[in-house]
């Protein structure tokens with residue numbers, strides 16, 4: 204198990220390899236379809252992003268509403284490929300890590316190799332357990348998007364696996380090839 | 385004639401929304417436990433035991449197993465001898481509205497597929513009605529997350545494509561889905577009828593217990609063979625490689641046309657929720 208904390212620098216990224224189990228602590232940012240669309244629109248208009256993505260990690264998640272006695276509702280990862288159109292633009296801005304589930308496009312992997320990014324996968328459908336890793340939640344931008352708003356989550360021992368490393372090694376291909384009959 | 389008040393239906397649906405989203409069905413538990421005993425990959429084993437822990441925790445805390453509490457899909461069989469006092473469809477949607485609010489379930493529905501504005505109460509539900517003999521109303525609720533819903537597929541095959549064509553299409557659909565639908569998955573297959581009938585059958589197949597068998601021996605054998613082929617693909621839990629890609633394959637069929645062979649695959653994830661209540 205490798206411990207990772209934020210900010211997550213290029214040096215940290217280069218230490219990780221596809222298949223590594225990691226435990227993330229510190230601040231990460233939530234963002235899915237609508238927030239990505241808005242962020243890239245801001246960039247194309249020459250405006251600033253609501254938070255500096257440099258050396259940060261974005262978690263693709265749309266949590267459940269938060270019950271009064273909890274910090275956050277169920278909050279497992281959503282399918283990453285819907286963010287593929289936007290991720291290269293954010294990687295170019297310095298985004299270092301992405302947490303989601305499922306395949307990424309060739310374009311995203313190329314951008315990860317070029318700028319030094321890492322793609323982590325968390326277990327899809329593990330939303331109740333993952334909620335226990337979140338110790339604080341703070342609204343950052345786009346409250347009108349509801350569950351799709353950007354939140355800063357302070358996490359402790361958030362479990363993930365390096366699915367694609369900064370050299371483009373892809374655990375999905377490696378794992379599936381190994382067990383294919 | 386038996387009278388059922390719309391208010392009772394609304395109340396029942398509300399409770400079903402919360403119960404189904406927070407309690408993993410027993411058949412899925414069974415299948416994951418069985419998967420744990422045959423999985424070869426250590427990462428895969430860890431994921432499967434995490435899934436059991438997650439479901440236990442969700443149940444204990446009465447919180448959703450997964451944050452995607454889905455689009456609310458219903459199969460409703462209404463007995464011909466039942467008089468419904470009130471508006472049935474409104475009662476179901478009212479139950480969804482209340483259940484998703486009170487249960488802290490995520491509202492994931494947009495009012496228009498292209499002009500995407502959230503309806504903020506997870507309505508409207510997708511409701512499939514059936515009129516049947518008798519004096520009962522049977523409601524099956526199967527909330528569907530779109531990580532898995534997005535990975536299904538439909539094909540109008542030629543009759544000459546036969547059994548092989550059907551099986552190849554099912555396996556190819558699962559293979560292309562890879563990690564995206566949160567494996568281990570349940571594979572719902574609809575064969576026959578018209579295009580929309582096959583799609584409906586595939587969804588309905590997901591409301592059957594994942595380890596159940598078709599009553600027709602011919603299709604029961606096909607389910608088994610498909611499960612074997614799918615679990616040889618190597619996708620494994622979460623697509624990180626392993627033996628347990630699918631927990632089960634359920635096939636539903638309907639008579640078809642001399643010129644057609646429709647097949648539809650609806651993939652359910654490891655949180656394939658289904659709950660039935662009878663009034």
Ligand code: SF4
Pocket residue numbers: 279280281327328329450451452453528529530531532533564565566653654655
């Ligand atoms: S596919 Fe299923 S387990 Fe995965 S995120 Fe969607 S609802 Fe949850």
